[in-house]
Amino acid sequence: MNTANPLPQACATARVIEALAHTHLYDCYQCGKCTAGCPMAAQMDIAPNRLIRLLQLGRGREALDAQSIWQCVSCQTCATRCPKSVNCAGIMDALRQLSMEEGRVSPAQRRVMLFQKAFLDNIRRNGRLHELELIVQFKLAGFMHDRRFSLLFKDATLAPKLNKRKKLHLRGKKVRDRAVLRRIFARSMDHS
Amino acid sequence: MNIGYYPGCALHGSSDDYEESLRACLRALDVQLQEIDEWICCGATAAHALNQKLSTALPARNLALAERGGFGEMLAPCPMCSMQLIKAQKALAGNEGLRREMSGIVELEVRGTTRVLNLIQVFEQVGLDRLKAALKSPLKSLSAACYYGCLLTRPPDVVEFDDCEQPRSMEAFLTALGAKTVDWSYRTECCGGGMTLASEETVLDLSHKILSNAAAHGANCLVVACPMCHVNLDMKQPDIERRYGVRHGLVIYYLSDVVGMALGLPESALGINRHFVGKA
Incomplete structure (x- = not known):
């Protein structure tokens, strides 16, 4: 599995999230299936696939500040349907944990x-x-x-x-x- | 049949009508439940949203307690509890270091040998044939929308139960017991789960969609096997009707309610009289 990191410094948040969620963020190829099945996506400021993209690009802070990570109802639909087995629901959990620990909750x-x-x-x-x-x-x-x-x-x-x-x-x-x-x-x- | 029983907090709280129902129903089927001594909360969404280690530790202690009690199988009627228990079990099975660490954290050796069952699986063990043989009052008046919600079938690699997109396990029982079941689109959509207090609007919106879809497909009731689904669809139904200016009037049964009714048990023995929405 290729998890080579193109931006080692800026992606520190992504590494922490991967460890907490036991998943490979860089496997995501942005098909959007997670967001398509998400019951909360219509109300979200940053949809699930975009949160993952932000993490991949080293813009983890934007993901940690997102309202959507707290709107998520943990229904597990995103992770269930991901064709690349990215644990999107686990990423939401990890983002919440980090957001709280770093005092960044919207x-x-x-x-x-x-x-x-x-x-x-x-x-x-x-x-x-x-x-x-x-x-x-x-x-x-x-x-x-x-x-x-x-x-x-x-x-x-x-x-x-x-x-x-x-x-x-x-x-x-x-x-x-x-x-x-x-x-x-x-x-x-x-x-x- | 004698199995361990992990009620979980909801069934000892405001969802104790679910416990009343399944206890009465399983007693009639000769399934003896033995409560796990000193069981603790599984941590639910709060643990997995705020601390990943805790969300493994809390279920791990319960698994260890079940093993200490010598239970080969354990019923966890709340899908949140059963999913969390199985998830922890699988994490420990694949990682000896984690298993040792968790045994230290929870102060009990945990091996993960107890099989965790949801309520549908316990009925499956009883078997359709035995249920049909015990059938006293066929459920002729029911057009049921079987509602699975999220965690009975998801994540599929964790719970390994039924089809995660098109589950049919509850329909099999309903049909065998003389009820009609409807085909509908929201059987695995989320009701809002544990957001009832934290974000009521979310629950009202999602649950309204579920009730509307069930009604549009001709259902006169829903059948659930989850305490949170029941709270959101039953207790919140009057709030949903007020907010959206509609009248749903859909009775929400637990699976054990309808099985119990088919076995001839009175509604009061199943706690059905304690629901918010009654028959029209």
Whole structure:
């Protein structure tokens, strides 16, 4: 497999993405099939095939700043249909991880990142997701970000409807050994 | 039949109607589920979107717990969980260094010997013949759009289940149980998955397209095997109708709901009365 890099210095981001996504970015020959099947492409600022092209050209920063990496719904259609087996969905994951780690998340998409962070924080503490706690945590983080009261209280009317269907659980079932979760998280996030 | 059971967070949260349904249905078919002790969240999209190592570690611990419990097979009824578990399993199988590293990270030796099954595969093990023999109430009134969504069949090299573009495994059960199934275009399109809270508009838009296509092809209900698909198509359906000024009124059944109904179980025993959209 030829992954010879024509621009070794400028393509540092591409190398990191390849390692994180276990894929060969330079195999992409821009057929556009990923974008053709993407359910979010019509709303995206930079479509999947163009993100890959930016990475190939050493313009990784533009890819990391893109809104589209946070609009992606991880449906795996792009990677499934790629004739060159480029793991496009994995590239989206890798771009998100790097974008967050480097503090480059597009302000318009920050809520999505805050949700994923709140989700991880929730399972780090409980071992299993506690939905009600996640909602409160995410709503507060979102409010601190954009101060929009409308979003803070938007889903409040859902609570009685869930309760009526016995779907609202005030207390989550936690795992007994929660200390091991903190150790797993610490080891996984340690980059050394 | 006695198999391990990994419920995943959704089935112990607001999608516990799915757990109620599949437990009742599988009990009637003599499938005993044994919950994996101390199972933890698979990490879902949050882990694979923010930290690749964590998205292998969390499923790896669950695989190790299943092995410790001595389970040769384990049902993971949520496709996100089952995909994540199988993905981790395959990554470990191909890389001894990674397997050792992960065993260290999760503090349990993980070998990846437990076979992970989705709900459809458990029904396949029960077999069409046994289901037909147990059939009490044929599903004559149903014109079902079987909806597979994303992760039951994708990525295909990970889950290796059914045809990723034209799946038909659910149709086989529905037809055998007396229902009609419709041919339609959105069976593997995405409903928006876990974006329900983070980006509601995305979910409303994608799910509206799915419901509209199912209705246009003559469906009077959808059948799913995923808790997130159910949340987006059922719980959000009134919001979709309000936003787009339409009336879908499509009941969203879990696969175990319709199998259970065909076996003669009452809707209340399957948790169908706890859905948001009821029969017209």
